[in-house]
Amino acid sequence: MKIAVPREIDEREHRVALAPESVKKLVKAGLEVGVEAGAGQRAFLSDKEYLDAGAVIEHSAAALLGAADLVLKVQPPAQNSALGEHEADLMRQGAMLLCSMTPVRALDSVKRLAQRRISALATDLIPRTTRAQSMDTLSSMANIAGYKAVLIAAAELPKYFPMFMTAAGTVYAAKVFVIGAGVAGLQAIATAKRLGAAVTATDTRKAVAEQIHSLGAKFVGVESAEDAQTATGYAKELSQEFYRKQAELIAQQCAANDVVITTALIGGTTAPKLITEDMVRSMKPGSVIVDLAATAGGNCTLTEPGETVLHYGVKICAPLNLPSSMPQHASLLFGRNLTHFVLAFWNEKEKRFNLDLEDEIIRGALVTHDGQVLHGPTRAALEKSGP
16 A cells, blocks of 8 residues: 655645655555655654655655555645646545644635545544544644743743843732633643743533642633533534623623633634623733634734734734644654554554444544545535535
8 A cells, every 4th residue: 555745835834744754664564655855844853853754755746646555744745846737636546645624714725635536534523532642743733832822921921931030120920811721731730830920711511620720820711501512522612692691701800900811712713702892801911812713714803814913912823723833843743643543554464554433433534435524524514515
């Protein structure tokens, strides 16, 4: 079985789907791994390292994709301007693809994949079960995003994060409020605490209160019988009354804190508007908001995805693709996730990948197969978008 690792064509994407460490494991298991020349360059991983790990270096992206049984990527397939063709169209019919996709935002790619009868598996749709933890790219990358969000906030805030007692007197610790205590939020809490800030956090899921406390932060939440956690571990929508009470709580915390870090997504794709213009106006001048939901439009109504803007003396930072800013470790972790996925379904004795449609992980991650779009929300979005 041939695996292909192409160079990511988005110039802003510095990660690569496999690091040499993972290539070595796959080759040892009996798979052939082809890597496009320069694929790891932006992650500071050389072609020589891939060769030493047992990979074959291919200089033609078209030849690499056309010969592969399984393509491993970071981003979903896109138009390759250098070749004048779409990556999905370069893949051979009936091949498999494994990447982070967010398919409802990649409808053109999904249509092309279905037309090519490619079995496309999205790592961001893998069920959040114990068995699938080692394959969860969302968690691996969210960990990096939470860490970097705090570093951005510390760099932008016009004061120290920790308390300092100096000859000139004492300066008190910055106050940080984290909205959403998923993987990114918990890492943000831990990093802010390491830097010496006083941290408060909230989440609509009751189960995370203990985790927040364990990191040394204070938990604040809405008193309600409702719980926002689904059976698959993602957040779900709640009642309007709950959101009204939540808005009151967030408004109070925004006014009281120096830094607000938002990480809230519903269903893994939709960013609820949690911070209004009035809330921003109530914040102290010099305060900082880091909106980690910017890719999905942002949790703040004043967020401009990809930009840092100033409103009412408050800096609103909306970085996109923070994991790409730490490409070496991000590629290492992403590649480990993909490798765990591949090896979980690889039959080494028979030298074949078992695409078991009855398996909950395969079934959850499969977006297209045998010419059909299997992911319900993506299928609905395609029908709504028309031909």
